[in-house]
Amino acid sequence: MSAAPIAGAGAGHAIVVRDLTRRFGDFTAVDRVSFEVEQGEIFGYLGANGAGKSTTIRMLIGLLAPTGGRAVVAGHDVAAAPGRVKESIGYMSQKFSLYLDLPVEENLLFFGAAYGLEGRALRSRAAELLERVGLDAQHETTTGDLPGGQRQRLALACALLHRPGIVFLDEPTAGVDPVARRAFWELIRELARGGTTVFVTTHYLDEAEYCRRIGLMVDGRLVALDTPAGLKRTWVPDRVLVARGRGLAAAGARLAGAAGIRAVAPFGAGLHLRVDPARLDGAGVAAALRGAGAEAVEVEEAAPSLEDVFLAVVDRGAEATP
Amino acid sequence: MTRTPLLRSLLRIGAMAGKESIHVRRDPRTLALALVMPVVMLFLFGYGVSTDLDHVPLAFADQDQSEASRALARAFDGSGEFVVVGRPAPEEVEALFRRGAVVAALVVPRGYQQDLLLGRTARVQLMLDGADPLVGNQVLAKADAIARVESQRLAGAAFAGLRPPLQVKVWTRYNPEGRSALYMVPGLSAFLLAITAVMLTALAIAGEWERGSMEQLFASPVGRLEIVLGKLLPYLVLGLLELLLVVAFGALVFDVPIRGSLPLILLFGLVFLAGMLGQGLFISVVAKNQLVATQAGALSAMLPAIILSGMIFPIENMPLPLQAISRLIPSRYLVHGLRGILLKGNGLDVLWPDLLAMAVFAVAILGLATARFKRRLA
Numbered sequence: 212m213s214a215a216p217i218a219g220a221g222a223g224h225a226i227v228v229r230d231l232t233r234r235f236g237d238f239t240a241v242d243r244v245s246f247e248v249e250q251g252e253i254f255g256y257l258g259a260n261g262a263g264k265s266t267t268i269r270m271l272i273g274l275l276a277p278t279g280g281r282a283v284v285a286g287h288d289v290a291a292a293p294g295r296v297k298e299s300i301g302y303m304s305q306k307f308s309l310y311l312d313l314p315v316e317e318n319l320l321f322f323g324a325a326y327g328l329e330g331r332a333l334r335s336r337a338a339e340l341l342e343r344v345g346l347d348a349q350h351e352t353t354t355g356d357l358p359g360g361q362r363q364r365l366a367l368a369c370a371l372l373h374r375p376g377i378v379f380l381d382e383p384t385a386g387v388d389p390v391a392r393r394a395f396w397e398l399i400r401e402l403a404r405g406g407t408t409v410f411v412t413t414h415y416l417d418e419a420e421y422c423r424r425i426g427l428m429v430d431g432r433l434v435a436l437d438t439p440a441g442l443k444r445t446w447v448p449d450r451v452l453v454a455r456g457r458g459l460a461a462a463g464a465r466l467a468g469a470a471g472i473r474a475v476a477p478f479g480a481g482l483h484l485r486v487d488p489a490r491l492d493g494a495g496v497a498a499a500l501r502g503a504g505a506e507a508v509e510v511e512e513a514a515p516s517l518e519d520v521f522l523a524v525v526d527r528g529a530e531a532t533p
Numbered sequence: 534m535t536r537t538p539l540l541r542s543l544l545r546i547g548a549m550a551g552k553e554s555i556h557v558r559r560d561p562r563t564l565a566l567a568l569v570m571p572v573v574m575l576f577l578f579g580y581g582v583s584t585d586l587d588h589v590p591l592a593f594a595d596q597d598q599s600e601a602s603r604a605l606a607r608a609f610d611g612s613g614e615f616v617v618v619g620r621p622a623p624e625e626v627e628a629l630f631r632r633g634a635v636v637a638a639l640v641v642p643r644g645y646q647q648d649l650l651l652g653r654t655a656r657v658q659l660m661l662d663g664a665d666p667l668v669g670n671q672v673l674a675k676a677d678a679i680a681r682v683e684s685q686r687l688a689g690a691a692f693a694g695l696r697p698p699l700q701v702k703v704w705t706r707y708n709p710e711g712r713s714a715l716y717m718v719p720g721l722s723a724f725l726l727a728i729t730a731v732m733l734t735a736l737a738i739a740g741e742w743e744r745g746s747m748e749q750l751f752a753s754p755v756g757r758l759e760i761v762l763g764k765l766l767p768y769l770v771l772g773l774l775e776l777l778l779v780v781a782f783g784a785l786v787f788d789v790p791i792r793g794s795l796p797l798i799l800l801f802g803l804v805f806l807a808g809m810l811g812q813g814l815f816i817s818v819v820a821k822n823q824l825v826a827t828q829a830g831a832l833s834a835m836l837p838a839i840i841l842s843g844m845i846f847p848i849e850n851m852p853l854p855l856q857a858i859s860r861l862i863p864s865r866y867l868v869h870g871l872r873g874i875l876l877k878g879n880g881l882d883v884l885w886p887d888l889l890a891m892a893v894f895a896v897a898i899l900g901l902a903t904a905r906f907k908r909r910l911a
Contacts, residue, residue, distance in 0.1 A: 272752050294754060302752040306745030310552070312559050317552070324548030325753045327541060 225250045225377050225408035226271065230280035233266050240266040242431040243280065248410060248424075250376075253403045255419045256412040257521065258428030264412045265305065267428070268381050271410070272302050285377055298326070301370035301378040305385065309366055311355030315346060318354055319369055326373035333372075340368040344398060360391025367398060377408040384415060396421050416517040425517075427524050435524050439517060446523040447515035449473055449485040452496050454510045456481075462503035469499065483513075545755045549763020553737065557767055563733060567771045571725045571779050575786070578717045589672055591615040592638035594623045599646035601687075605657065608683045609639065614675045626660060636662045637672050649687060718783035719871035720844025722776055723805070723864040724835070730772050730806050731834035732827060734813030737764055739826035742817070757907055765810045769803070772810075776802040780875070792878030798871065801884075804891045805867045809834065811898035818905045838864040866890045 226248035233241040241263040248254040258264045269275040271284055273293030282289045285299035309318050319337040323329075328336060341347040344364040346357075354362065363383060370378055380399070384392045396418060403409050403423075411422070419425050420439050427435040427442075435442060454463075459482045463475045471490035476483045484496060491499075497510040536544075557563050591609060595602045609615045618635060626638045640658040648655040659676050663669045741747040741764075750760055780798060783789035791798075813830060820826040839845065841855065842864035848856055859865050866887035873879035873887075881888070 274748070274752055297752060297754045302749070304745060304749050304752065306748075308744055308746035308749040310556070310744075310746065313552070313555055317555055321548060321552040322753070324551070325545060325750070325755045327544065327754065329544060 223250050224248065225252070225285060226254075226410065227283045228271070228280070229282070231267065231270060231277055231282050232279035233263075233270060233275065234278045239431050241270070241277075244428075244431075244433045245280075246426055246433060246436055248377075248408060250408055251403055251406045252424065253399065253409045253411065253422045255422030255425040256410065256428065257416070257419055257425055258412075259525070262428040263431040264428055265381055268379055268410070268412065271296075272300055272379055273297050285375075298373075299375060299377070301373070301375035303366050303370045303378070303380045303383055305381045309354050309362060309369065311353070313354055314351050315354055315357070315365055316341070316350040318365060319372060322369040323372040328373060336372055340371060344368045345394075358391075359387050360394065363387055363391070363395060364398065367395070371402075375407070377410065378402070380409065380411040382412050382414060384413065384418065392418065416521060419517050427521070429525060434527070435520075442517070442520045443515045446520045446527075448488070449515075450488040450491070451513045451515055451519075452484045452486060452493060452510050453478060453513050454482040454484060454496065454500055454505075454508060456500070456505050456508035458505045459500065459508075462500045462505035465503040466499055471495075472499075542756070542759055545759045546763045546766070549755065549760060550766040553764050554767040556737070557771065566733065567729050567775055568778065570728075571721075571775050572782060574725060575718070575721060575779060575782050578721050587614055588616045589614060589637055589675070590618045590635045592619045592621055592626055592629050592635040593617045594621055594626055594638060594640040596623065596643045597641045597645040601646035601649050601655075602641045605639075605641060605645075605683060608679055608686075609676075612675075612679050614679065630660070630662055633662075636668060637676065639676075715787070715789055715876060716872060717844070718779065718787065718789045719875055720842060720868050722779045722802075722871055723842055723867040724838040724844060725779060726772050726776060726802065726806060726867070727809050727834040727838040727864055728831065729775055730768060730809035731813040731816065732830040733768050733771070734765060734810050735816040735820065735826040735830035736823055737768070738814060738817035739820055739823045743822050758903065761814060761903060761906065765814070768810060768813075769806050772806040773799060773802050783875075789875060791875055793874030793880065797874055797881065797884075801867060801870045801874070801888060801891070804888055804895060805863055808863045808891055808895035808898055811895055811902050815898055815902035815905065818902060837862040841865060842868045844868050860890075861894075863891045863894045 224247045226246075228247070229245050230243045231241060231245070232239065232243055244263075244267060256264050256267065266275065270277050270289060271282055273284075273289050273296040276293075277290055284296045287295040287299065289296050310321070313321070316337060319340065320333060323333045323337060338347070338350075341350050344367060346361060346365055346368070349357065349361065354365065357365065367378075367380070367383065370380075383399075384395055387395070392415070399409055399411065400421060413419060422439065424436065424438050425442060426433050435446065437445060460477065463477070463482045463484075466472055466484075467475045471487045472484060473487060474483075474485040482500075486496060493510045493512055497508050500508045500510070593606050593609070595606065606617055610617045615637070619629060621629060621638075623640050626635075626640065629635045629638065638660040640660065642656065642658070645655050645657065657680070659673070661669050661672055738747075741750065747760075751757070755763075776798070780789075780791065784791055812833065816829045816833065817826050820829055837859075841848075841851075841859040841862045843859070844864070848859050848865065851859065870884045870887040870891075873884050
């Protein structure tokens, strides 16, 4: 049983969303959101708290009925066949919803049985995943005794038992230390290399760099959707330069407002400049600074971060919604 | 896989129940609540909270100071029901009552022996502390019985071979000794089952909400009814074990008879537990956290089971509005049913209305709770 195709959505799309909307009374949590997620893609879903990320996820996994629009996940319409959707996806919720009083292995066995696995197949699959997430030595440990990073890897293992084609991870690394976060993302990337589609929300913008594409939510609307590099090009079009040398403060003040220079700000002992990439490059800025009286000038290009993108998007989003 | 949907559903319920029983096994508090508390309570109620009276402190105000009056004192003292704790002058009796030193006083007037010897009716006066009517009534009955025996003895001595003109005999059926354990054990079963079932399910399900795992379960193919059934099943089994434990202890320690059929006892327990589990489920859906669920569970299970079930206070003595309310309390029907089965050997032919009432309650509360449960996450 497959859902009726949605116009514009080709084969190879794991998730297709068209004008998906959810209202709670007068409040519109998700407002006509449309996007596709390709098979085997790591798709990042970013936004401030309350921007509608979790509401979107809960609709996509069949937990919450949409008020309007459509979503087809793994070939099943979430409104018409939430049961089919649930069987074909894995979900790791925001809270660690493992049973902390149960041993590690019992958590796996329970969730496996909940997804219809049983007997020897279930046991061997559980053992396989324990090894994959590096918890095979701890299989008898009480789950509550595991450190946060390991609990979260166990939660991921629980979501993968039934070999879902798509996994939804709702802020999977919240409250976990950086080393554990890195190890976790290594698992996610390995998963995607194996062909599994990963839909992930996160607060950490450094993590979002791992995603192939990122959707940005502001106030229930999807305001940007692109690869990390594409987002940076679109939303932070200026070239960002860092200058070091002597006499920079005076030279910078003189340069402010000159042609091609969009912003000048002190940055540590040096200078932070945003320039029009069409008119100025590193060498041009260095020459201009020397001309303005600075000495021993070195100019380096700095890459804009997703944080710059996020701030730009939120600014623009706030302007658009008075 | 070529499994029927029903079989897959049963497997999922089995997975839920299996997981829940691991929780129970790994949580000593749950096991203590379900299996240790009943035994402790049974001893408390069987011995400590016994409403049987013996060794009632008695003041013996003897103004006659005769052979006959001393015989009367011996009759009271030797019965085991009374202990003569003082022999005051009649005017001192009042003070003894005020201090609470005695519960009853027997005043033998001057001329008691004289009257007996002359064949006149001898009169003695019994004074009672009526502050506790339950105690007062029992003391009166006991004193009356002893006095009757004594008068028979005297009659026998004086007129050997002559029967007393009227012989009064009270025959209490089913519980001739009036032992409280006999009616306490059925009552206690209802009380304990109610607490265990309501509190444990309320706790267990509120815990899933609090932990966030309920959302995880909803995101899995496990259906809501499957979640409910799987979660309740282990507590149903635990409750039935508890019932058997209480009945067995009652029989072994307090000689409570089991005159009716054991399967019928289990059937009553099953239907009663279904209602109590539903009540626990309802509370947990409304309460949202374990603390509130515990308190609401304890109150809603304990108070009606103690006060309105007839376990301690006879329903017939309640004011009419309370009697009406007690009809809504499933404990009432379990207490009545268990007393019937254990003490009288009643069968379904007599007790079906009790079973039906509990079944109606169970269906209603389970339906209500499941409906609330479904709406909860939307």
